[in-house]
Amino acid sequence: MIQALLLTANLLLADDAAMASCPLHAQHMAEAAANANAGDAHADGNHAAEVxxxxxxxxxxxxxxxxxxxxxxxxxxxxxxxxxxxxxxxxxxxxxxxxxxxxxxxxxxxxxxxxxxxxxxxxxxxxxxxxxxxxxxxxxxxxxxxxxxxxxxxxxxxxxxxxxxxxxxxxxxxxxxxx
Structure with missing residues (x-):
């Protein structure tokens, strides 16, 4: 979760050219999206399924x-x-x-x-x-x-x-x- 927050903060501070030059940009974006969705699962009722x-x-x-x-x-x-x-x-x-x-x-x-x-x-x-x-x-x-x-x-x-x-x-x- 902390990694996702740090990644998000870095993305907000970076300009488009710097992000595009990152060789792992697509992977970072996918990880950030996956972490965000995992957090949402608890909030939207999927917690019962996890239990x-x-x-x-x-x-x-x-x-x-x-x-x-x-x-x-x-x-x-x-x-x-x-x-x-x-x-x-x-x-x-x-x-x-x-x-x-x-x-x-x-x-x-x-x-x-x-x-x-x-x-x-x-x-x-x-x-x-x-x-x-x-x-x-x-x-x-x-x-x-x-x-x-x-x-x-x-x-x-x-x-x-x-x-x-x-x-x-x-x-x-x-x-x-x-x-």
Whole structure:
């Protein structure tokens, strides 16, 4: 992104003769256009497609499963279920993914959500700071699985709720109303 900005600034300052004499002028222009289009993709709604694509890298097609993020009085849950209860491959991938997430979160590692969403999700900074007060529990379900995020710390509960709300919006999974 910085390279594209520098290139754009140089292009604005250069005269037409200098640009035309650059042996890589066409390549520079193509790179600048590609970088500009990549930035626009996030702004025009293609971010959802990026999230789906990155999520698919965990062994399950995004459209083969559905998420549910639920805020609770003591934290919340992340639930992922196969759309087809007979899809053993997707169910196994979901369970493996959620077990991995539980283990990583317990180790204060939130790199997967950051990878999937292209930025650190809301609430994570506080969850990391208060990680000793948060417990993570994985629960297998017949068609997927669930991760419970639990704490007695009010600040951590707020952070978990922010995290779940972020996830719900990003995965287009509805609200995170407390149960």
């Amino acid at each position: 789906d694509h990155r999520h698919d890298s965990f062994g399950m097609a995004h459209d083969a499963a559905h998420h549910r993020f639920t805020a609770t009085d003591d934290g919340g849950t992340i639930e992922l279920r196969a759309n087809d209860a007979a899809d053993a491959k997707t169910i196994a991938a979901i369970q493996k993914h959620l077990q991995s997430i539980r283990g990583e979160f317990a180790k204060n590692d939130f790199s997967k959500p950051q990878f999937v969403h292209g930025r650190m999700p809301d609430g994570v900074d506080t969850m990391q700071r208060l990680h000793a007060s948060i417990m993570y529990h994985y629960e297998p379900l017949p068609d997927g699985g669930r991760v419970h995020l639990m704490t007695k710390n009010a600040e951590a509960i707020e952070a978990i709720h922010a995290f779940l709300k972020f996830q719900a919006v990003e995965h287009r999974a509805g609200d995170t109303a407390a149960q």
